[in-house]
Amino acid sequence: MIGVRGLHKRFGGRAVLDGIDLDVAQGESLCVIGQSGMGKSVLLKCILGLEAPDAGQVLWQGRPLDRSTRPAFMAQFGMLFQGAALFDSLTVWQNVAFRLRQRMPDRQARPIALDKMARVGLGPETADLMPAELSGGMAKRAGLARAIADDPQVIFFDEPTTGLDPIRAARINALIRGIVTETGATAITITHDMESVRVIGDRVALLQDGHIAWDGPVSAMRDAAPLAGFLGPLAVTPP
Numbered sequence: 001m002i003g004v005r006g007l008h009k010r011f012g013g014r015a016v017l018d019g020i021d022l023d024v025a026q027g028e029s030l031c032v033i034g035q036s037g038m039g040k041s042v043l044l045k046c047i048l049g050l051e052a053p054d055a056g057q058v059l060w061q062g063r064p065l066d067r068s069t070r071p072a073f074m075a076q077f078g079m080l081f082q083g084a085a086l087f088d089s090l091t092v093w094q095n096v097a098f099r100l101r102q103r104m105p106d107r108q109a110r111p112i113a114l115d116k117m118a119r120v121g122l123g124p125e126t127a128d129l130m131p132a133e134l135s136g137g138m139a140k141r142a143g144l145a146r147a148i149a150d151d152p153q154v155i156f157f158d159e160p161t162t163g164l165d166p167i168r169a170a171r172i173n174a175l176i177r178g179i180v181t182e183t184g185a186t187a188i189t190i191t192h193d194m195e196s197v198r199v200i201g202d203r204v205a206l207l208q209d210g211h212i213a214w215d216g217p218v219s220a221m222r223d224a225a226p227l228a229g230f231l232g233p234l235a236v237t238p239p
């Protein structure tokens, strides 16, 4: 469903992405791991069209994403940003309904937002709070509700557990897995957290030195030699 073909991206003298090929099937949950600075965010930005690759293509439904095909893709994706990235001046429900409100009146958007908030464990009493009044875990849940508000076909999770303690991180991982399974959405998660990989992922791709150094099912991760050196350090979320 999403394909990456021969993606190259260079900054200064350094080839951060040096020929990336990747396919994510419909309904599959792929986790992209790699040490800090290996280009995970750059890869995500290239897929989202926020960074222009030097060479290569991103395909969606078998067609290259370009000026004419990208709008349809953008209408079908949801994203949980690192740090949740809620709009400070909007209430929680308005954040969740951000995209819905662009095409429907508030009286229609609000019940949908409340329904998605309930799915992630945020009760109606939180609807009219401002983001500054939420704890880190609640903000992450609100970001998750926003990511799924428009029933996306593709969801990106950027470091979903960063900044959360292990208990809250485990809850977010379980929520994400539940939502991905329930909705049948295709999911791409960028993470340092191996617990996220184990809970959220069907498949894992290791990004290293500009290449996908290993790509396989999460169940095979433990025996994968290229991952051996990474499972330890990657198990700890960096500050």
Ligand SMILES: Nc1ncnc2c1ncn2[C@@H]1O[C@H](COP(=O)(O)OP(=O)(O)OP(=O)(O)O)[C@@H](O)[C@H]1O
Pocket (backbone or CB within 6 Å): 011, 012, 016, 034, 035, 036, 037, 038, 039, 040, 041, 042, 043
């Ligand atoms: N706009 C840019 N201009 C110059 N260099 C950049 C730019 N964006 C990213 N880079 C460089 O590309 C490399 C990869 O960055 P990227 O943020 O993708 O790493 P990452 O794997 O996501 O790391 P982390 O896990 O720490 O977030 C880094 O060396 C970074 O400095």
